[in-house]
Amino acid sequence: MSGCIFCKIISGEIPSKKVYEDDQCYAFYDLDPQAPTHFLVIPKTHIESALAIDEENSAVVGHCYAVIAKIAREKGLESYRVVTNCGLQAGQSVFHLHFHVLAGRDMTWPPG
Ligand code: 5GP
Ligand code: ZN
DSSP: OTTOHHHHHHHTSSOOOEEEEOSSEEEEEOSSOSSSEEEEEEESSOOOOGGGOOTTTTHHHHHHHHHHHHHHHHHTOSSOEEEOOOSTTTTOOSOSOOEEEEESSOOOSSOO
16 A cells, blocks of 8 residues: 555565565564564555454454464564554554564553
């Protein structure tokens, strides 16, 4: 989708530090890390937010979680948190569905 920074990262128009890529998803390190390990996993199809997930496009969500677990095993991450902010009030700033993967420090609950 034109104008979407994550679509531009997928196409290579905006550079990023790649963690993993396959035909369905792309993973890269967050520009502003909130933990010692902080990367994002995004579907290659433009889905605006978690609110736009439906029966037609949801298969890629499961795939993203499988990829997250694969990366975690490869990196030896025994504990991590997956976060999806949905909508402005929840803190979503980029409107292309993404899964934050945070690891390497103690996490608090409830999240802020
Ligand atoms: P959100 O606020 O929507 O939950 O998460 C968006 C995330 O994307 C933020 O953590 C922000 O640091 C990250 N981000 C925004 N622009 C870029 C960019 O151009 N490159 C990378 N690597 N991360 C970005
Ligand atoms: Zn996009």
